[in-house]
Amino acid sequence: MARADLARFPRRRYSPAPSPIAFLPHFTKALGGPRVWIKRDDTLGLFPGGNKTRKLEFLVADALQQGCDTLVTCGAPQSNHCRITLSAAVHEGLRCRFVIEERIPGSYRDDANGNHFLFRLMGVEDLTVVPAGTDMAAAMRRVADDVAAQGRKAYVIPGGGSNALGGLGYVACAQELAQQMKEQDLRFDRVVVGSGSSGTHGGLVAGFLAEGLDVPITGVGVSRDPADQAPLVLREAQAVCDLLELGVTVPAEKVRCVGGYWQPKYSVPNAAMVEAVQLLARTEAILLDPVYTGKIMAGLIGMARSGEIGRDEDVLFVHTGGMPSLFAYRDVLAP
Ligand SMILES: *Cc1c(COP(=O)(O)O)cnc(C)c1O
Numbered sequence: 001m002a003r004a005d006l007a008r009f010p011r012r013r014y015s016p017a018p019s020p021i022a023f024l025p026h027f028t029k030a031l032g033g034p035r036v037w038i039k040r041d042d043t044l045g046l047f048p049g050g051n052k053t054r055k056l057e058f059l060v061a062d063a064l065q066q067g068c069d070t071l072v073t074c075g076a077p078q079s080n081h082c083r084i085t086l087s088a089a090v091h092e093g094l095r096c097r098f099v100i101e102e103r104i105p106g107s108y109r110d111d112a113n114g115n116h117f118l119f120r121l122m123g124v125e126d127l128t129v130v131p132a133g134t135d136m137a138a139a140m141r142r143v144a145d146d147v148a149a150q151g152r153k154a155y156v157i158p159g160g161g162s163n164a165l166g167g168l169g170y171v172a173c174a175q176e177l178a179q180q181m182k183e184q185d186l187r188f189d190r191v192v193v194g195s196g197s198s199g200t201h202g203g204l205v206a207g208f209l210a211e212g213l214d215v216p217i218t219g220v221g222v223s224r225d226p227a228d229q230a231p232l233v234l235r236e237a238q239a240v241c242d243l244l245e246l247g248v249t250v251p252a253e254k255v256r257c258v259g260g261y262w263q264p265k266y267s268v269p270n271a272a273m274v275e276a277v278q279l280l281a282r283t284e285a286i287l288l289d290p291v292y293t294g295k296i297m298a299g300l301i302g303m304a305r306s307g308e309i310g311r312d313e314d315v316l317f318v319h320t321g322g323m324p325s326l327f328a329y330r331d332v333l334a335p
Pocket residue numbers: 050051080081160162194195196197198199200201289292293320321322
């Protein structure tokens with residue numbers, strides 16, 4: 001199979017260096033194994049960045065190439081994706097508008113802390129709040145039409161930046177990881193990553209295939225159980241492979257999803273998330289977030305305790321960011 005040639009795609013660079021990989025000795029000891037390593041994608045650029053930083057390198061480059069002056073995207077009230085898209089817009093001298101889906105009725109508050117505060121601080125041009133179940137693509141098209149009516153040009157980025165182009169960000173991550181493993185002589189039995197809008201998980205699956213990196217990837221769902229999540233991830237991975245013209249059909253067994261850690265609902269806290277956030281903060285001084293990485297790490301902890309992850313494994317946890325939303329959940333995390 002052809003190696004993924006990312007140089008064919010326009011790209012902006014938002015991070016100064018590869019995100020570091022570190023071993024977590026105290027956390028590993030507290031768990032009693034497996035040996036847990038972390039890839040610090042929470043330290044990426046557009047600080048405080050995260051997985052969306054990687055996707056936006058390709059998406060924003062495309063917007064600029066098309067001569068757009070406004071980024072339009074969507075997300076939940078505490079969306080990291082919206083905040084990092086706004087950071088990219090400010091950085092590039094573009095304007096930015098959001099459509100916010102109030103997935104939990106009444107959860108949108110204009111005086112909310114966390115990401116919402118940062119939307120206002122960094123000067124989002126406009127923000128439309130719509131109820132759960134709204135057709136988000138149609139809502140964003142209406143915003144784009146409104147921008148066009150002012151003689152400007154909008155670039156619409158889907159939720160989470162998860163289309164084929166955004167997924168290239170995690171092909172780039174796979175290449176970076178393969179290089180680090182070689183240079184630092186690291187081996188992993190498994191990678192654990194979050195699985196939401198699926199660009200991260202699907203992009204990694206595509207990237208591992210293209211790199212010939214034969215390490216299983218476990219995607220911990222943040223909003224869906226495997227029966228609903230796996231087809232989304234498979235479709236994303238295939239779209240990324242097709243965009244790269246790899247000439248490959250992604251085998252369904254490469255997509256492994258785990259459920260049971262996101263309930264009762266996307267973005268709503270549970271006890272395992274609270275334990276995970278507190279444990280990593282108190283053993284390693286690394287901050288997870290309540291909506292994504294806290295639940296994803298709860299998945300890793302749960303699989304370690306159930307024996308699904310062996311005590312002797314070396315597991316790489318991909319920290320996808322999200323720290324600002326901690327500040328909107330302090331009541332649950334440090335009561
Ligand atoms: C968006 C996000 C995810 C999920 O990534 P997807 O590409 O949407 O699946 C995980 N962690 C954090 C912190 C995020 O903001």
